[in-house]
Amino acid sequence: MKAMTLVGKKVPLELQQRVDLTPDPGQVIVKLNAAALNRRDYWITVGLYPGIKPPVVLGSDGAGIVSSCGDGVDGVWEGQEVILNPGIGWGEDPAVQSDQFHILGLPEDGTFASEVAVSVEQLHRKPDCLTWEQSAAIPLAGTTAYRALFSQGNVKSGEKILVTGIGGGVATFALQFATAIGAEVWVSSSSVAKIDRAISLGAKGGFDYREEGWEKRFAATVGSPDLIIDSAGGPGYAALMGLAAPGGRIINYGATAGAPESIDMFKLFWKQLRLQGSTMGSPDDFSNMVDLVEKCQIEPVIDAVYTLEDVNQAIDQMRSSPQFGKYVLEIS
Ligand SMILES: NC(=O)c1ccc[n+]([C@@H]2O[C@H](COP(=O)([O-])OP(=O)(O)OC[C@H]3O[C@@H](n4cnc5c(N)ncnc54)[C@H](OP(=O)(O)O)[C@@H]3O)[C@@H](O)[C@H]2O)c1
Numbered sequence: 001m002k003a004m005t006l007v008g009k010k011v012p013l014e015l016q017q018r019v020d021l022t023p024d025p026g027q028v029i030v031k032l033n034a035a036a037l038n039r040r041d042y043w044i045t046v047g048l049y050p051g052i053k054p055p056v057v058l059g060s061d062g063a064g065i066v067s068s069c070g071d072g073v074d075g076v077w078e079g080q081e082v083i084l085n086p087g088i089g090w091g092e093d094p095a096v097q098s099d100q101f102h103i104l105g106l107p108e109d110g111t112f113a114s115e116v117a118v119s120v121e122q123l124h125r126k127p128d129c130l131t132w133e134q135s136a137a138i139p140l141a142g143t144t145a146y147r148a149l150f151s152q153g154n155v156k157s158g159e160k161i162l163v164t165g166i167g168g169g170v171a172t173f174a175l176q177f178a179t180a181i182g183a184e185v186w187v188s189s190s191s192v193a194k195i196d197r198a199i200s201l202g203a204k205g206g207f208d209y210r211e212e213g214w215e216k217r218f219a220a221t222v223g224s225p226d227l228i229i230d231s232a233g234g235p236g237y238a239a240l241m242g243l244a245a246p247g248g249r250i251i252n253y254g255a256t257a258g259a260p261e262s263i264d265m266f267k268l269f270w271k272q273l274r275l276q277g278s279t280m281g282s283p284d285d286f287s288n289m290v291d292l293v294e295k296c297q298i299e300p301v302i303d304a305v306y307t308l309e310d311v312n313q314a315i316d317q318m319r320s321s322p323q324f325g326k327y328v329l330e331i332s
Contacts, residue, residue, distance in 0.1 A: 002114050005057050012312040023070030024070050028067075028117070028123065030066055032113065032115060035063075035110075037326070041058050056107065061086060063083045064115075086143075137300035138300050142290075146173075147278050152277075153276070155178055160245075162240075163228075164188045164230045165190075166195065167322075168256075168321075169327075179201065185203045185204060186207075186218070186225065190210050230252050233252060233258060241268065244271065248274070301326065303325045303326060307331075308331045
């Protein structure tokens with residue numbers, strides 16, 4: 001097998017030839033046809049992620065065909081086309097993951113490889129309506145968007161919502177999912193071209209979050225969003241608290257721009273805001289997300305497809321976030 005392996009901190013991933021994998025009891029081996037990148041992979045390669053222990057094969061998203069089953073695994077899985085749930089060990093509580101929870105692709109070897117060993121519990125039938133590349137694009141980002149919007153954000157048809165930083169992989173799924181259930185979706189971005197792409201996917205419009213006072217123009221022309229889905233945090237978080245409708249919810253699944261400079265406690269209690277964190281998703285979030293994708297025929301937004309061997313180019317691109325949607329790897 002071949003694998004793009006993290007061999008040290010802040011160095012490009014290295015192409016390694018390894019012995020073919022064999023499954024432990026309860027595991028299967030999946031021959032991968034496609035994988036996808038997440039900002040997590042970028043954070044790891046630049047040393048900004050906890051628990052980095054090279055050597056490890058990165059990659060949390062993958063789609064492929066089960067090639068062998070370990071002891072205790074029902075043989076019907078052999079030959080099945082599957083996608084992988086990258087969340088491992090969520091536990092019993094739908095409200096929060098267990099302390100055993102971790103993500104495929106650190107510490108366990110992940111999907112930037114021609115094959116991967118996973119527990120049979122991580123398998124999910126590949127949606128018929130999606131190509132291999134589209135299938136690989138959905139697991140981590142789709143689950144994160146689903147949980148933030150539905151399980152935490154309780155989004156309803158007709159609500160006004162804002163998805164910030166719409167170029168992001170999770171953000172584009174949030175836009176597509178919320179539009180699919182009839183919410184009125186607005187976006188923010190650093191790029192007019194990305195706002196236009198978002199409008200072509202069903203957004204009502206968007207604002208450039210780098211412009212001073214954008215949130216005041218938003219409130220004056222659009223009104224206040226009931227729900228904000230944000231992964232940036234940072235200095236711009238204060239604007240989101242000002243913009244949210246009274247009784248509104250702000251759901252954060254990331255902090256790309258770092259910590260907010262301050263939290264306005266007066267706004268928090270007077271507007272009765274709910275600030276809610278969200279991480280990945282439970283097994284139910286994962287399968288509900290796949291059901292939604294199939295039911296609403298959602299086509300994942302793929303910015304570019306690279307070969308497995310060119311994964312370092314895709315990771316380099318993520319430095320300045322020019323993408324709209326996902327970077328995917330095709331694996332031959
Ligand atoms: N908690 C979890 O389970 C979980 C899961 C997935 C991701 N995350 C985190 O969520 C973040 C996004 O992940 P991703 O994979 O979707 O990343 P991504 O595809 O690399 O997208 C990053 C996007 O962030 C936006 N952005 C950057 N600075 C911003 C700012 N100051 N204000 C608003 N938007 C800003 C940009 O949008 P524009 O290009 O439109 O400006 C950029 O395209 C990362 O920090 C990631 O680590 C967390």
